Each structure stands twice: as C-alpha cells, then as structure tokens.
Amino acid sequence: MSLRMIGTPRAALAKARQVGPLLSRIVAAIGGGYALAALTSIAAVLLPMDKFQGVLTGMMLSFIVYVGAVIWVFAVRSATRAWVGLLVAAIPLALASWPVWNGVNAA
Amino acid sequence: MTASENKKTKQTGPRGIRQTMSDLHIWAGLLVGWVLYAMFITGTVSYFKEEISQWMRPELAHQRVVPDAAEVAPRVARELQQLAPDSPQWSMRMPDERNNVVSTFWRAPSTENGRRVFGSAVFDPATGLKVDGRETNGGEFFYRFHFQFHYMPVLWARWLASFCAMFMLVAIVSGVITHKKIFVDFFTFRWGKGQRSWLDAHNVLSVLGLPFHAMITYTGLVTLMMMTMPWGNSAVINTPSDRQALQAQMSSFLPAPKPSGEKLELAPLTGMVQQAQARWGTHNIGNITVNLAGDAHAQVTITPSEAGRVSHSPQYMLFNGVTGELREVKDHVGGAAETRGVMFALHLGRFADTTLRWLYFLVSLAGTAMVGTGLVMWTVKRRSKLPNPQKPYFGFWLVERLNIAAIAGLSIAMAGMLWANRLLPLALDKRAEWEIHSFFIIWGVTLLWAMLRPAKRAWVELLWAACAALALLPLLNVLTTDRPLWHSVLSDDWSFAGLELSLWALAALHALLAVRTLRHQPKSKPQPRFRAVVTPNTEDTQKAAP
Numbered sequence: 001m002s003l004r005m006i007g008t009p010r011a012a013l014a015k016a017r018q019v020g021p022l023l024s025r026i027v028a029a030i031g032g033g034y035a036l037a038a039l040t041s042i043a044a045v046l047l048p049m050d051k052f053q054g055v056l057t058g059m060m061l062s063f064i065v066y067v068g069a070v071i072w073v074f075a076v077r078s079a080t081r082a083w084v085g086l087l088v089a090a091i092p093l094a095l096a097s098w099p100v101w102n103g104v105n106a107a
Numbered sequence: 108m109t110a111s112e113n114k115k116t117k118q119t120g121p122r123g124i125r126q127t128m129s130d131l132h133i134w135a136g137l138l139v140g141w142v143l144y145a146m147f148i149t150g151t152v153s154y155f156k157e158e159i160s161q162w163m164r165p166e167l168a169h170q171r172v173v174p175d176a177a178e179v180a181p182r183v184a185r186e187l188q189q190l191a192p193d194s195p196q197w198s199m200r201m202p203d204e205r206n207n208v209v210s211t212f213w214r215a216p217s218t219e220n221g222r223r224v225f226g227s228a229v230f231d232p233a234t235g236l237k238v239d240g241r242e243t244n245g246g247e248f249f250y251r252f253h254f255q256f257h258y259m260p261v262l263w264a265r266w267l268a269s270f271c272a273m274f275m276l277v278a279i280v281s282g283v284i285t286h287k288k289i290f291v292d293f294f295t296f297r298w299g300k301g302q303r304s305w306l307d308a309h310n311v312l313s314v315l316g317l318p319f320h321a322m323i324t325y326t327g328l329v330t331l332m333m334m335t336m337p338w339g340n341s342a343v344i345n346t347p348s349d350r351q352a353l354q355a356q357m358s359s360f361l362p363a364p365k366p367s368g369e370k371l372e373l374a375p376l377t378g379m380v381q382q383a384q385a386r387w388g389t390h391n392i393g394n395i396t397v398n399l400a401g402d403a404h405a406q407v408t409i410t411p412s413e414a415g416r417v418s419h420s421p422q423y424m425l426f427n428g429v430t431g432e433l434r435e436v437k438d439h440v441g442g443a444a445e446t447r448g449v450m451f452a453l454h455l456g457r458f459a460d461t462t463l464r465w466l467y468f469l470v471s472l473a474g475t476a477m478v479g480t481g482l483v484m485w486t487v488k489r490r491s492k493l494p495n496p497q498k499p500y501f502g503f504w505l506v507e508r509l510n511i512a513a514i515a516g517l518s519i520a521m522a523g524m525l526w527a528n529r530l531l532p533l534a535l536d537k538r539a540e541w542e543i544h545s546f547f548i549i550w551g552v553t554l555l556w557a558m559l560r561p562a563k564r565a566w567v568e569l570l571w572a573a574c575a576a577l578a579l580l581p582l583l584n585v586l587t588t589d590r591p592l593w594h595s596v597l598s599d600d601w602s603f604a605g606l607e608l609s610l611w612a613l614a615a616l617h618a619l620l621a622v623r624t625l626r627h628q629p630k631s632k633p634q635p636r637f638r639a640v641v642t643p644n645t646e647d648t649q650k651a652a653p
Contacts, residue, residue, distance in 0.1 A: 041339040051343050052353050053443035058339040059332040060447065063325060067276045071284070074131045075124055101342045 024079040032086045033069035037062035039093035045100045125285050132281040136481050137506070139271040141513040144478045146253055146268060148517060150323075151471040153250040154456055154464055155609075157205040160245030161602045163528045165588040167231060167240060169600040170207035174232045176392040177380040182235030183209045184376055188400055190237075191215070191226060195363040198396040202232045203412055205602070214363075242538040243528055248546070249521070254331070257543060262334070268327075269335045275324045278481075282313060302491070305484045312477040316470040320477065326454035329447060333357075356444035359410045359421040359437075360396065369403040374431035376407065382433060383409040383424050391415045397428060405429055413457040420448025482510045508557045508565075515569035516553030518617060522576035522610075523549035529587045563624065570621035578614035581607040 044058030045051055069089070073082040136143075152159065161167070179201060187197050190213075197213035200206075208229045215224040229238045251257075255264040313320065333340065344353050351362060376395065383392055393412040399405045405428025413419065425435040440448070452458055456467045486507045493499050499507070527545035531538055553572075557565045584607065585591040595604035 038336065038338045041336050042342050045339050045343050049443065050441065052349075052356050053441040055339040055344060055353065056356065056441075056443040056447055059336045060329055060443070060450070062336045063273070063276065063328045063332070066273065067280055070277045071128075071131075071280055074127050074281070097342075100339075103342075103345075 021079040025073050025082055028079065028082045028086060029070040029073040032083065033066045033073065036069045036086055036090055036093065037066035039090060039097050040065040042097035042100050043093045046096055128281040128284040132278050132285050133485065135274045135281065136278040136478070137485055139274045140478055140482045141509050142267070142271045143275055144475065144482065144513050145517060146271065147471070147475040147478050148521070149249040150253040151468060151475055152521070153246065153253055154459075154468045154471065155606070156246030156250050158246070158602045158606050159249070160243075160247065161205075161207055162584075162606045163243045163245045163525070164208070164229075164238065164240050165584070165590055167207055167238060168233075169590075169595075169598065169603065170202065170232075171599075173204055173390050174202055175389065176201040176395075177377045177384060179209060179232040179235070180376040180380050180395050183211065183230045183232070184373070184395075184397065184400075186230065186235055186237065187211060187213065188373075190228065192401075194400070195366070196396065196398050197400070198394055199230075200394050201392045201412070203390060203414060205414075208232065208238060241528070241531075241533050243542055244539045248524070248543055254327070257547070265331050265334060269331045272324055272327045276321075276328065279313075279317075279321055279324060283317070286310075302484070302487050305480055305487050309477060309480040309484055312473045312480060316473045316477070319470045320474050322453060323471070323474065326450040329450045330454055355421065355437075356440045357421065357447065359394070359408060359423045361398070361406070361408055361425070363398040364404045364406060366399050367403040370401060371403045371405070371429045373397065373400045373405055373428055374407075374426075378431050379407055379409060379424075379426045379433075382426075383411075386424065386436075387411040387415065399428065403429060406434070407431075413452070413455070415458070417452045417458045418445060418448040419451035419455065420445050479514050482506075482514070486510065507562050508554075511557035511562065511565050511569060512550070512554035515566060515573055515617075516550055516557060518573035518613075519553050519569060519576050520546050520550035522573065522580060525580055526576065526583065529583050563627075566624045567621050570617050570624060574614045574617035574621060577610045577617065580610050 041055075041058035041062040044061055045054040047054050047057060049057065069086060072085055076082050076085060180199065183199050187194075187199070191197055193216040194213040195216060197211060200210045202209060209232050210227070210229055212225055212227040215226060218224060230236065231238050248257075254268045255261050256267070257264075259267075328335070340353070344350055354360075376397075380392060380395065391412045391414070393410040394408075396408040396410075397405065398407075407426040407428045408423045409426070410421070410423045420440045421437060422439075423437050424433060425437070426432065427434055439445070456464065459467055486503065489503055490496060490499075493503065524542055524546040527542045531541055531545070535541055553569055556569060559565075560568065581592050590600070590603055592604060592607050595601075595607070
C-alpha cells in the first residue's frame with residue numbers, strides 16, 4: 001500500500017472497508033477464540049468428576065474449542081456472522097462459568 | 108492460488124468454504140511457518156537427544172551394559188552431598204540403555220531475590236564422579252529450543268511456542284477441509300511439474316503423517332496448557348492444599364517437608380532402589396529424588412523410568428529417608444490426569460523402542476518437510492506471476508530469503524553446533540554456552556548469505572554447505588577423538604555409529620535437494636490474466652498490485 005493510495009479520505013474509507021472485516025475476523029479468531037476456549041475450560045469444572053479432573057479436562061478441551069472457533073470465524077460469510085456465532089456459543093458457557101468463577105464450587 | 112481458483116474469486120458472490128479455508132491455511136501456515144519449521148526440526152532430532160548427547164560427550168566410554176541403579180545411586184549420592192550440602196532437594200536420573208550418564212539437579216539452600224536457585228551436573232555412573240570431559244549441553248539444547256527457544260525469557264518463549272502451535276493446529280484442520288480428495292491425492296504424484304509437484308509433495312507429506320501431525324501439535328499444546336489456559340485452575344484451585352493435590356495429579360515431585368533441625372544420616376539408597384526394582388524391574392528406575400538429606404525429616408522418592416510405559420502421569424515409591432522404610436506407593440491418578448499423562452508420553456515418545464523411535468523420527472521429519480514444502484510453495488506459486496521476477500516486491504523477497512535461511516541455513520547451524528562441540532577449546536570459559544552461541548552465529552551468517560546472494564544460488568550454495576557440514580562430521584570425529592566410525596561399528600556402539608551414519612544420510616538428502624534446486628527451471632512466463640483478478644477480496648495477491 002502506498003501513501004498515494006490512502007491519500008484521499010475516500011480512498012482511505014475504501015481501504016478500511018476492505019481491510020476492516022478481515023481485521024475484525026482476525027481479532028475474533030485470536031481473541032474471541034481464546035475467550036471461548038477459556039470459558040470452556042472454566043465451565044468444564046461442572047462436569048461430573050472431581051474438580052481436579054474437571055480442571056484438567058477443561059484445559060484439554062479448550063484447544064479443540066479454540067481451533068473450532070477459528071475455523072468458524074473464517075468459514076462463515078461475514079465478519080458479523082463470525083462474531084454473532086462466537087457470542088451465541090459464549091452465552092451458555094458464560095452462564096455455566098459464572099458460578100464456578102465466583103467460587104460456588106462444583107463437586 | 109492457482110489460476111482456476113483465481114477465476115472463482117473474481118465472481119462477486121461469497122467464496123466457497125474450500126477457498127476461504129485455503130486462504131486460512133496459507134496464511135496461518137506462512138505467518139509462523141519459519142518458527143514452526145525450527146520447532147519441528149529441532150523437535151524431530153530431539154527423539155534422539157540421548158544419542159546426540161552421547162556423541163557430544165566422546166570422553167565417556169560407550170556403555171556396554173546398563174549399570175545397576177542400586178549401585179549407581181549411592182555412588183552419585185555421596186558426591187552430591189559434598190557438592191550441594193544443605194540442599195533441600197536433589198534429584199538424579201539413572202542411566203538406561205540410551206543414556207550413559209547420571210543427570211542431576213539440586214535446589215540451592217538459599218534463594219536469590221525470592222527465586223529458587225538450581226544447580227545441575229552430569230555424573231559418570233561407573234565412578235560416581237562428575238563427568239570429566241568437555242563442557243556441553245549435548246542434545247538437550249535442541250530439546251529446549253524446540254519449545255522455549257533461547258536468549259529470551261522462558262515464559263515468553265513458551266507462550267510464543269504455544270501461539271505458533273495453535274496456528275499449526277488451525278493450518279492442519281483448514282488444510283484438511285481444503286482438500287477435495289484427500290485419499291486420491293495421497294496416491295497422486297506428478298514429478299517435475301513445477302508447482303504441481305510441490306503441491307503433491309506437500310500433500311503426500313501431510314496426509315501420510317496426518318494423524319501424527321495432528322497428535323503432535325495438539326499434545327504439544329497440552330504440555331504447556333497449565334500456562335496458557337489457567338482459568339479453570341484459578342477459578343477453583345485456591346488453597347495451598349488444593350494446589351498441591353492438583354500438582355500431585357501431574358508430577359512426582361513432592362514439596363520438601365519442613366526440616367526438623369535434627370541431624371540424622373541419610374539411610375543407604377541401595378535398599379530403597381532394590382525395593383523399587385522389585386516392583387518395576389531392574390532396569391526400569393527413573394529418577395531418585397532426596398529431600399532434606401541429613402535431616403531427621405529426610406524423604407526419598409523413586410520413580411519408574413519413562414521408557415517403561417506410555418504415560419507421563421506420576422508414579423512413585425516414597426521412603427522415609429532415615430529408616431529407609433516404604434511410606435507410600437503411588438500408582439494411579441484420576442482419569443483426566445492419566446489422559447494428560449498419555450498425551451505427554453505420546454508427544455515425548457520416550458516410551459518408544461528403537462523401531463518405534465525411528466518411526467517417530469521419520470514421520471516427524473515428514474512433518475518438518477510438510478512445513479518446509481508449504482513455505483517454499485508460497486513462493487513457487489507466486490513467482491510465475493511476478494511482473495518482473497528479477498525484482499520481486501518486498502513481501503516476496505522477504506519470504507523467499509527467510510525460507511532459505513530457515514530451511515537450508517538451519518541445517519548448517521545445527522550441524523555447526525556439532526562442529527563447535529568438537530572444535531571449541533576444552534578450556535574455553537562458558538564452553539557449553541559457546542556451543543550454543545556458535546549455532547546462532549552460524550544461523551545468522553546463513554541469513555546474511557541468503558539476503559545478499561541471488562535466491563537460487565543462495566539455495567544451492569547453502570544446501571551444499573549443509574551437505575558438506577553434515578558429511579564431514581564423522582571425519583572430524585576421526586580427527587578429534589579416538590572413536591572413529593569403523594571402531595564404533597566394530598565395537599557395536601550404535602549410539603555413535605547410528606548417529607554418524609544418519610548424518611551421512613541427511614547429507615545425501617541435502618545433496619539431492621541441492622541438485623534438484625540447481626536443475627529446476629522456474630516458469631516465469633508472465634500471466635497477463637493476473638492483473639485482472641486483483642480484487643479487494645484476494646488479500647494474498649494485492650501486494651503484487653501495481
């Protein structure tokens with residue numbers, strides 16, 4: 001990209017329109033994916049096993065969720081859909097994680 | 108992207124899943140590809156790190172018979188008590204079929220800025236004395252570099268390694284989705300067809316080892332998960348006793364008990380080791396850890412060897428260090444902890460016998476080549492589309508030069524460290540560190556070379572240099588030690604002989620690559636269609652836009 005290309009506001013806007021969704025997806029994949037993985041790792045403590053096994057299970061599952069999230073983010077048609085999908089998956093996980101995070105310990 | 112795929116992207120509608128996954132595969136692979144390549148190749152050779160270590164300590168005689176741990180342990184313990192008196196914890200790893208030294212480490216009695224200080228030394232099992240030979244880290248360097256690099260804080264480095272491993276996992280999954288006919292592609296190879304051949308090679312290397320590549324990447328992430336995914340841990344593991352209980356699910360290292368202050372002699376280790384041998388087998392003893400040697404609260408932990416089973420989960424026998432009486436036998440952990448233990452073991456491959464170890468090495472080498480061919484393909488695909496191949500745009504230039512240094516240069520640097528092991532003066536201060544500095548200096552020089560020479564010549568020259576550096580190592584060994592190859596072969600010393608013969612095999616591989624690169628005629632026919640397909644959507648081609 002040369003300075004000439006982003007010289008005018010219009011060109012800058014066009015550039016942003018072109019790069020924006022891609023950047024948004026990258027943030028969704030790396031940051032959003034990690035958040036979803038982290039929520040999974042906390043929610044897994046609720047699984048019917050002692051909390052030590054639950055913690056370890058959560059960590060091991062988290063990477064599978066992470067890779068799934070990244071694939072989702074790039075597979076869907078738009079950056080907006082990517083974020084919406086992540087949020088939809090995050091809501092139940094967050095609800096499950098809330099009591100765990102706040103010390104209402106599972107088994 | 109191939110021309111036909113480019114046509115598809117010209118259409119305004121949404122792009123197919125294979126196309127987006129292909130883009131994801133290309134970029135996830137490229138951005139961290141050089142780091143991944145270095146991680147893969149150093150990890151690959153680490154399957155033979157014990158043999159490399161043996162080769163790098165030529166003063167230590169070939170171990171014909173694995174010594175009895177019950178005899179070795181007290182010998183080394185005596186020295187350690189002199190070397191690290193008052194240490195609250197010291198540990199020794201017993202020799203085995205692949206390893207002819209006793210590796211020890213200990214915690215210093217005092218701390219520095221609130222941090223624990225550790226010392227380490229390597230002992231000769233036959234004499235119990237510190238190894239009298241060149242100072243070297245041996246194959247341990249490649250192993251450490253594989254997941255924590257060098258010259259940077261260990262935590263940062265492990266985060267970086269995990270980050271790259273996650274990219275790798277994404278590249279693997281998106282690569283599989285990109286494939287239309289994964290089974291057919293496995294049987295397809297088009298020699299001498301330029302880009303098609305690179306693609307076929309990449310496919311064969313990837314598909315052949317796919318279960319391995321997926322396993323090794325995922326289990327690699329698991330080995331560092333306590334650091335990268337600590338959230339469940341910090342949510343529910345809050346008390347010291349909980350922390351200790353979680354630790355006990357993963358590690359045989361027990362926290363040192365409080366010293367009593369009362370001096371009492373450490374019980375002889377022989378009896379304890381023999382009890383452990385009766386349980387696990389004579390040559391199946393791993394680590395012996397002693398807490399508070401000389402104190403009334405002393406305790407001794409003995410673990411089985413890692414070679415004995417396909418799990419890294421903690422198992423041990425705990426003894427009273429003063430009476431020598433067995434206090435506890437730990438032989439199982441919870442289901443998830445055992446799963447984690449198996450994943451660790453699968454990643455490290457220390458359970459593998461010689462045949463399986465070679466399989467590990469070869470398929471891991473295929474993984475290395477998968478990353479390497481992927482990196483090269485990025486340039487091969489784009490070279491034919493360059494408006495002027497003599498003056499490529501900066502991104503292309505950078506990728507091409509980094510490829511040369513990361514692939515051909517790294518081989519030279521790795522061989523170079525073995526050269527440094529034989530050539531650095533024995534009396535050199537911090538000699539072990541200088542072996543490692545040599546590795547990086549040589550690697551740096553290859554990068555300079557790659558940037559200053561025409562690309563194709565740099566490839567050929569560095570590949571030939573790697574070939575020479577590898578092929579001449581056994582000769583260097585003849586000149587600098589009294590353990591020439593023929594002697595190793597005749598005396599059944601397959602650690603030495605196997606390594607040197609492998610160096611020749613690797614040298615031949617580099618020669619083959621050099622010859623093929625030299626003969627390769629890149630197709631540089633400009634494709635006028637290219638300019639027409641630069642659309643806002645094809646982010647991997649826009650850099651070339653005029």
